Amino acid sequence: QQPVQSPQAVILREGEDAVINCSSSKALYSVHWYRQKHGEAPVFLMILLKGGEQKGHEKISASFNEKKQQSSLYLTASQLSYSGTYFCGTEIGIYGQNFVFGPGTRLSVLP
């Protein structure tokens, strides 16, 4: 079952922060985050596993709340290069049989 992402779109000024949420109706084993720029392929950002710690990647970090069955991606002091569509992907099993991408959140960072 496809996870829900919110917001669907967000517009920021350079230097502002943003949070993108990904939630599931089922208990999750792992959550992936990807960014896709227009006309390009999705690029892997990070993966969070059940029982794991919050991850960080430069000024982009993510958390995984197993109890709420959701993950949040945090973009701090956004840069123009952060613009793109962010996808979460969720997996409910340990064997990867049910991995599915969310619909995406379009992020636009303006100067």
Place this chain on the structure above:
Amino acid sequence: DAGVIQSPRHEVTEMGQEVTLRCKPISGHDYLFWYRQTMMRGLELLIYFNNNVPIDDSGMPEDRFSAKMPNASFSTLKIQPSEPRDSAVYFCASSLDFLNYGYTFGSGTRLTVV
């Protein structure tokens, strides 16, 4: 490392024609995935292989679609006959262990069926 290599980058074909998309995964990656992306349906998994063996093809839309992985360095996705509703971007991705490392996507093939 050259990454995941897909060909062609663009394909325009007439309805009814056969289309073959090609993918070379990253060496050493045991998993290979074929995804389709459209505005309406987003990223959809079509099929994935583990060690050249098809594991889950439940996402393949119809019998018109078929995929093969004859060896660890090559896979094809074939559509025969093609229809306008097949128009999409088709991505190939590979992974060492996708439960822990995520996917590396190829640049994609933009297919237009007229």
